[in-house]
Each structure stands twice: as C-alpha cells, then as structure tokens.
Amino acid sequence: MTTIDEPNNFVDPSTVPYFQTALRYGLIGGLILVAWGLVAQMVGLADPCAAAEGGSSAILTGLIGIAVLIGVSALVGVMAIRQHTGDLGGYISFGRAFVVSLVALIIAGVISGLFNVLYTTVIDPGMTDRVMDCMADIYEEQGLDQDQIDAALGFLKIAYNPFLQVVTSIFTSAFFAAIIGLVLAAVMKKNPPTSV
Numbered sequence: 001m002t003t004i005d006e007p008n009n010f011v012d013p014s015t016v017p018y019f020q021t022a023l024r025y026g027l028i029g030g031l032i033l034v035a036w037g038l039v040a041q042m043v044g045l046a047d048p049c050a051a052a053e054g055g056s057s058a059i060l061t062g063l064i065g066i067a068v069l070i071g072v073s074a075l076v077g078v079m080a081i082r083q084h085t086g087d088l089g090g091y092i093s094f095g096r097a098f099v100v101s102l103v104a105l106i107i108a109g110v111i112s113g114l115f116n117v118l119y120t121t122v123i124d125p126g127m128t129d130r131v132m133d134c135m136a137d138i139y140e141e142q143g144l145d146q147d148q149i150d151a152a153l154g155f156l157k158i159a160y161n162p163f164l165q166v167v168t169s170i171f172t173s174a175f176f177a178a179i180i181g182l183v184l185a186a187v188m189k190k191n192p193p194t195s196v
Contacts, residue, residue: 011089018100021084026107029076033112036068037119073176076108077101077184091192097185102177109173116169117162128160 039045045061084100085092120127132153139149158164 011087011091013088013093013096016084016087018084018096019103021080021087022100022103023107025076025080025083026104027111028079029072029104029108030111030115032072032076033069033108034115036072037112037115040065041119041124069176070180073105073108073180074184076104077177077180078188080104081184081188085188085190091190092188093191094185094189097189098181101181101184102174105177105180106170106173109177110166110170113166113169113173117165120160120165121162128157131160132156 045064080100081092081097084096088096135156136149136153139152144152
C-alpha cells in the first residue's frame with residue numbers, strides 16, 4: 001500500500017498486464033454500441049432511405065450517431081485508463097494510457113462492426129436491397145442514365161460486402177481509437193513523482 005510517507009512506492013508497469021482491462025472495457029463499449037445500433041434501427045434513426053435522400057433529418061441523425069460514437073468511445077477510454085491507473089498504483093505513463101485505451105476502443109469497434117455485418121446479413125438481409133433501390137431512385141432523379149446508375153450501384157454493392165465491412169470497421173476503429181486514445185492519454189497520464 002502506498003502511503004504519504006513513501007510517495008515513490010509504486011507498481012512496476014512491466015508486472016501488470018493491460019489486456020484484461022482493455023478487453024473488459026472494450027466488451028462493455030462494444031455492447032453499448034450494439035445496443036445503440038438496435039435502438040437506432042427500431043426507432044428509425046438508421047433508415048437507409050432517409051440517409052440516402054439526405055436532408056436535415058438525415059444530417060441530424062448522422063450527428064446524433066457521431067455524438068453517441070464519440071461519447072461512448074471517450075467513456076470507454078476513460079474507464080479503461082482509470083481502471084489501469086488503479087492497477088498500476090495510481091500512476092500511468094502516456095504510452096501505457098494510450099495503449100490500454102487504443103486496445104479497448106479497437107475491441108469495441110470490432111464488436112460493433114461485426115454486429116453491423118450480422119444485422120445486414122442475418123437479421124435484416126433486405127437492408128442492402130432497400131439502400132440500392134433508394135440510391136437508384138436518387139441517381140435517376142439526378143439525371144444519370146441506366147449505365148451510370150448500374151456502375152454507381154456496382155460500387156455501392158462492393159461497399160456492402162460483409163468482408164469489406166469488417167475490414168473497414170477494423171481500420172476505421174483503429175484510426176479513431178488512436179485519435180481518441182492520444183487525447184485521453186495526454187489528459188490522463190500521471191507520472192510518478194521523481195525522487196529528489
């Protein structure tokens with residue numbers, strides 16, 4: 001136990017693994033994002049036709065989704081860093097805070113991405129077709145001919161490939177997790193006092 005009389009009595013970080021903490025909070029974050037995805041689907045916030053058509057409601061829906069994603073990511077990162085700081089005796093370096101946050105957020109992102117693939121392939125397999133129909137209507141209204149519409153829909157169909165969705169989810173999660181992790185690590189690092 002660290003006391004006021006012994007401020008330099010802290011835990012050696014090399015003896016404390018970070019993966020269990022990152023996994024725990026990554027799973028929590030992933031489940032929160034899955035629950036948000038289900039709620040968004042149920043109340044119509046994730047309606048593919050509304051998003052494809054644009055407009056103020058689609059922009060508001062997109063902003064709400066981004067706010068929830070950033071909020072959940074920040075919360076998961078903060079919780080993981082706090083827990084691991086406690087595991088380390090109250091001190092955590094910038095690097096260790098970054099890594100524990102990064103791993104937790106990547107795990108949460110991968111879980112969310114896998115759920116999205118499961119949703120579009122098993123739970124609601126007609127969603128991709130609805131998106132294609134909406135986009136075809138929009139392209140037609142924009143004056144594209146049938147060859148241009150078919151080419152654009154071909155690219156869209158590639159984007160809805162389940163394997164590509166998982167890969168995109170992993171890289172997107174890693175990118176945003178790195179940014180959020182850097183910010184949180186810079187704010188939450190707590191170096192042990194130096195001996196005099």
